[in-house]
Amino acid sequence: MNLLEQDVSPRPEQARDFLVGLLLRTAQGDHRAFSEFYGQTARKVSGLVQRVVVDHELSEEVVQEVFLVVWQDAAKYQPAMGTPTAWLMTIAHRRAVDKVRSSQSSRNRDHRWATSAPGAYDVVLEAVTAKMDARFLIASLACLSALQRESIVLAYFGALSYREIAEELKVPLSTIKSRIRDGLNRLRTQLEPA
Structure with a gap:
């Protein structure tokens, strides 16, 4: 049983240190650490992304993209710059906003094309x-x-x-x-x- 699954609520700094450790191990290619990090954070990421993107299928795509970024860029995380959760939620928010903008741009382009004069x-x-x-x-x-x-x-x-x-x-x-x-x-x- 890990620190965050215990009946006793961990102190915030313990939870932060636990996630930092998972990210550091993920940066070294540790699949189990990545899986644990995902398990500890996926609900928060999904909630944020769903609020921004709204569309369920697009939200799932964004969440997948976010965790792909985590896997690829875990070595870029710097504990001195903020908590793992803040780092992760920043990635999630940026990806979600990008998806909304991309989707809207595509709809605008389709609309312009459909309404252009023959x-x-x-x-x-x-x-x-x-x-x-x-x-x-x-x-x-x-x-x-x-x-x-x-x-x-x-x-x-x-x-x-x-x-x-x-x-x-x-x-x-x-x-x-x-x-x-x-x-x-x-x-x-x-x-x-x-």
């Missing part, structure tokens, strides 16, 4: 640009693993939802989300100008 652009230029973009994108897909490529192709070219892809490939939903997120990150790196 014929307000050069059809030939649009067709040439689309073909060039498609060729470049197809060439860029080669940088992905076969599993990432398959998931992304089903999502973006097959117009399937995460859940539909998971059912089609008989893989857990979280695995599909991870494959697509990691693949898109790799594509972004590939497609961004150097």
